[in-house]
Amino acid sequence: MAQQKATDASVKLAELLKLQVGSLAEAIEKEGQNIFGGSNNLLGTDEINDFCIEFLELLVALLQSKDPHDDASPQFHALEMYFNNLSKQILVRGGRVEDLVRYIQFMQRTLIDALGNEKRITVDDARTMLLFLSGLFNELILAVFQAYLEEKERTVYAQEAELRETATPITEIWDGVLTLPIIGTLDSNRTMLVMEALLNRIAKEHASAVVIDLTGVKNIDSQVSHHLIQMVQAVQLMGSDAIITGIRPEIARALISLNIDLSNVTTRASLSDGLKEAFRRMGILVGKKAD
Amino acid sequence: MAIPGLHLTQIGSDDFLLEPTRNLNIRAQDVLLESITARLQQAGAARLYYDLSEQPLIDPVYYGWLDALARTIQAINVRMVCIHMQPTAAFALSKFMLEVPVFETALDISGWQKTGQ
Numbered sequence: 169m170a171q172q173k174a175t176d177a178s179v180k181l182a183e184l185l186k187l188q189v190g191s192l193a194e195a196i197e198k199e200g201q202n203i204f205g206g207s208n209n210l211l212g213t214d215e216i217n218d219f220c221i222e223f224l225e226l227l228v229a230l231l232q233s234k235d236p237h238d239d240a241s242p243q244f245h246a247l248e249m250y251f252n253n254l255s256k257q258i259l260v261r262g263g264r265v266e267d268l269v270r271y272i273q274f275m276q277r278t279l280i281d282a283l284g285n286e287k288r289i290t291v292d293d294a295r296t297m298l299l300f301l302s303g304l305f306n307e308l309i310l311a312v313f314q315a316y317l318e319e320k321e322r323t324v325y326a327q328e329a330e331l332r333e334t335a336t337p338i339t340e341i342w343d344g345v346l347t348l349p350i351i352g353t354l355d356s357n358r359t360m361l362v363m364e365a366l367l368n369r370i371a372k373e374h375a376s377a378v379v380i381d382l383t384g385v386k387n388i389d390s391q392v393s394h395h396l397i398q399m400v401q402a403v404q405l406m407g408s409d410a411i412i413t414g415i416r417p418e419i420a421r422a423l424i425s426l427n428i429d430l431s432n433v434t435t436r437a438s439l440s441d442g443l444k445e446a447f448r449r450m451g452i453l454v455g456k457k458a459d
Numbered sequence: 460m461a462i463p464g465l466h467l468t469q470i471g472s473d474d475f476l477l478e479p480t481r482n483l484n485i486r487a488q489d490v491l492l493e494s495i496t497a498r499l500q501q502a503g504a505a506r507l508y509y510d511l512s513e514q515p516l517i518d519p520v521y522y523g524w525l526d527a528l529a530r531t532i533q534a535i536n537v538r539m540v541c542i543h544m545q546p547t548a549a550f551a552l553s554k555f556m557l558e559v560p561v562f563e564t565a566l567d568i569s570g571w572q573k574t575g576q
Contacts, residue, residue, distance in 0.1 A: 367546035374566055402553035406544050407566040432559055 177296035182231035351384030377446035383414030413442035473505035512543035
């Protein structure tokens, strides 16, 4: 009985929307222009109009579906996806999630206002329609927040990846010779990331030698020095040669006090010396041109 | 005579290439070691290239096999050079390896680098 009442109310609401589609679209488009158009420059006039028409079409399709309350129906999913895409588009262009939520609340208000203009609707129908609209728009706002969080996560992940990339600038300075200047503080996590990037780069470039420059490293602890030795071992295991350069006196002292065995590691005082050593091992001669 | 689980090919006057297949059963280590050593000795080999390109991970068991093979053929004066080690394998191996391995490593057969510096 209650189900039938709800369905009847949905049909009536769909009819009402169809009758007032012109005024509804106009109001929603106008608000869209205020929030996203003009100087805000988030959506063009055509885009706002298209979005508005699509929204009303999807809402009518949902109201005319077998069960408009079924949040697993294709019509409901289509409406959810519509708001998901709209929010992604607006957020990517620098829009704020608050504005989008206000816009959705305006849509809801406009529809409720439309109910008030229709005299044929009974109090009972109006109550059912209000409940339906309230539940529907809550779900849509949730979809917008979900899209917002996904977009934020994606941005944070991209920024982290960029930071990792810039923090480990592995450069092929010569055919088969890679340099890796490490700057800042080395912790276990960063050392592991550097190691992973370095080993993949060796495989990709088929590098014969790697010069790891520690001139910019200010602190090192037991765990990190252990990881550093592991990195050198892994490079050697791949068949490449690892040369560590630019060990500061305080780092050298720390390594010795930590009982780190450097006997299997080739070290040179500076990056320049390290490169010379790599070239020497590869049989490359770099010198001044004879006059 | 073919040795089960691997291809052993002579690639020069005294160089051999060992390419393990998926069927390599390193649990039957003793039989494998004897067969490979006999073949190398017979041909008067000086170097054995062990191709690791199909080995994405080297765990202590597999490392034990490589170590045993390198030590065994060292007894007949054959050097073992592991080639094409994958980044993931090198990463994993460096985590548990405590000393310099008996075998040498190179990027490929024409590689020049030696691990035992």
